[in-house]
Amino acid sequence: MIIIMNRKVDGMTEPLQKSVVIFYSTSAAIKAESLAKKQSLTVKLIPVPRHLSSDCGICLSFNSNDIQRMEGILNYNKIEYDSTYNL
Amino acid sequence: MIYFDNAATSYPKPKEVLEAIIDFTNNIGGSPGRSGHRLSIEAARILYQCRENLAELFNTSDPLRIIFTLNATESINLVLKGLLHAGNHVITSSMEHNAVMRPLRELEKCGVQVQIVPCSCDGYLDPLDIEKAIKKNTALIILNHASNVTGTLLPIRSVGAIARKRNILFLVDGAQTAGTYPIDIEKDNIDLLAFTGHKSLFGPTGTGGLVIGEKVDINKIAPLKTGGTGSRSESENHPDFLPDLYESGTSNIVGIAGLKAGIRYILKRGITEIRQQERALTDKLISGLKEIPEVILYGKEGTGNRVAVVSFNTRNQSPSDIGLKLDEEYDIMCRVGLHCSPASHRTIGTFPAGTVRFSLSVFNTEQEIEKAVMAVKNITKIL
Structure with missing residues (x-):
């Protein structure tokens, strides 16, 4: 499990859980990235972690807190995806 | 050129x-x-x-x-x-x-x-x-x-x-x-x-x-x-x-x-501006060519229903002769012949010799149109 530390303004730290969406094609991943950025989500395209898929493609990582917004974007825009995983 | x-x-x-x-x-x-x-x-x-x-x-x-x-x-x-x-x-x-x-x-x-x-x-x-x-x-x-x-x-x-x-x-x-x-x-x-x-x-x-x-x-x-x-x-x-x-x-x-x-x-x-500009150039080209008695123009009248493509022939020379003279003597590049479209030329009555085709873009200028019209005028006058 990858935990990214996010430093808050008040000096406290809080773990920021990351999730990924795995797609069937790079084009769908790029489309999702473009749409998510337009909705101001913090996203990043990364290689699909080996333990999640044997495919050689990329997946879209995002803050786990945004899971509902991310799924909303994918469903609203009819972007087919394999599944989402918490990292 | x-x-x-x-x-x-x-x-x-x-x-x-x-x-x-x-x-x-x-x-x-x-x-x-x-x-x-x-x-x-x-x-x-x-x-x-x-x-x-x-x-x-x-x-x-x-x-x-x-x-x-x-x-x-x-x-x-x-x-x-x-x-x-x-x-x-x-x-x-x-x-x-x-x-x-x-x-x-x-x-x-x-x-x-x-x-x-x-x-x-x-x-x-x-x-x-x-x-x-x-x-x-x-x-x-x-x-x-x-x-x-x-x-x-x-x-x-x-x-x-x-x-x-x-x-x-x-x-x-x-x-x-x-x-x-x-x-x-x-x-x-x-x-x-x-x-x-x-x-x-x-x-x-x-x-x-x-x-x-x-x-x-x-x-x-x-x-x-x-x-x-x-x-x-x-x-x-x-x-x-x-x-x-x-x-x-x-x-x-x-x-x-x-x-x-x-x-x-x-x-x-903006596509509207591009279209307007090309249309103005095409209008100028068509009216210039129309002034030349030897020229026969094809296609719909005017430019409301056409893109910036103008096909024509002359009564005294073949399209290929005109194309060669335009290239060698006037530095004008165009395409003559059948344009990979024999069906179209049969429809407009120009098969098998074809036509001379001038096709413009938004980067062409009024001066170029004037020079080209003058070139066609001179070429058709020679004979």
């Missing part, structure tokens, strides 16, 4: 096109959709952004329903050969380019019924003639949006409405209009739009594509080729989703980087 051969390929291109090609080659260089590193991802973004720009230009909602091909010819072949089977009926016009006619003649030998609806001698088509030609087994109507010989625009919106009403797929060959005349997939009732990148979209050669409307069932159009797509690598079966279904092998990403810059140039400048 005056370049009047933009219907064959546009020249010059906006400087941004060359800059984008150089930038991609120098700074990105990755293979799109193949690897997880950032150069590959950046290349994939360029592909996607180009689809987004095309979607904006053609008013279609899903960029992934736009696929890249080598040119309009490949897109047309993909639809015709992937969709039509023995026993199907297909309707087209008598003003089509060989990019349509040759695949149709090939399919005819395999049992596809091809019906060619005649156009008038100025290249115009009556939509009612298309409606009358529809049969129970009509699977497709295919029309060019504008003729590469006369520049005449065909009434695609009306024909599209007829096709939609009768539940028949409608394919438009937009080789002469994409980038120079407004195309709206929704309003124009288009199911499939074949376009080329290297003409009015200002991309380099080897770029083109197909817009696949929401109503098209992709399971009914078999791909021309299958192979590596970067997706579902674990499977030896070809993917069934867009755009991968029709995009096998590494894309022409260098070309598409240039194409993207060309489309952005058009979006920034």
Whole structure:
């Protein structure tokens, strides 16, 4: 499990859980990235972690807190995806 | 030098096109959709952004329903050969380019019924003639949006409405209009739009594509080729989703980087302004040529119903003689002959000698038009 530390303004730290969406094609991943950025989500395209898929493609990582917004974007825009995983 | 051969390929291109090609080659260089590193991802973004720009230009909602091909010819072949089977009926016009006619003649030998609806001698088509030609087994109507010989625009919106009403797929060959005349997939009732990148979209050669409307069932159009797509690598079966279904092998990403810059140039400048400017130049050209008694002009009167393509002949010299003199004595590049469209020349009565064709772009100037008209005047006076 990858935990990214996010430093808050008040000096406290809080773990920021990351999730990924795995797609069937790079084009769908790029489309999702473009749409998510337009909705101001913090996203990043990364290689699909080996333990999640044997495919050689990329997946879209995002803050786990945004899971509902991310799924909303994918469903609203009819972007087919394999599944989402918490990292 | 005056370049009047933009219907064959546009020249010059906006400087941004060359800059984008150089930038991609120098700074990105990755293979799109193949690897997880950032150069590959950046290349994939360029592909996607180009689809987004095309979607904006053609008013279609899903960029992934736009696929890249080598040119309009490949897109047309993909639809015709992937969709039509023995026993199907297909309707087209008598003003089509060989990019349509040759695949149709090939399919005819395999049992596809091809019906060619005649156009008038100025290249115009009556939509009612298309409606009358529809049969129970009509699977497709295919029309060019504008003729590469006369520049005449065909009434695609009306024909599209007829096709939609009768539940028949409608394919438009937009080789002469994409980038120079407004195309709206929704309003124009288009199911499939074949376009080329290297003409009015200002991309380099080897770029083109197909817009696949929401109503098209992709399971009914078999791909021309299958192979590596970067997706579902674990499977030896070809993917069934867009755009991968029709995009096998590494894309022409260098070309598409240039194409993207060309489309952005058009979006920034505005297609209405481009159209107005080209129309003004074409008006000037037509009125200049009309003043020359030896000149015979073809196509619809005026420019309201044509793109910036003007075909003409002279009463005293062959098109090839005129073309040679224009090139060698006046430094004017144009295309003479049949323009890969024998059907169009038969329709307008200029087969087999053909015509002289001047095809303009937004980069031509009024001075160039004046010089060209003067050149034609001088050439026809010599005899």
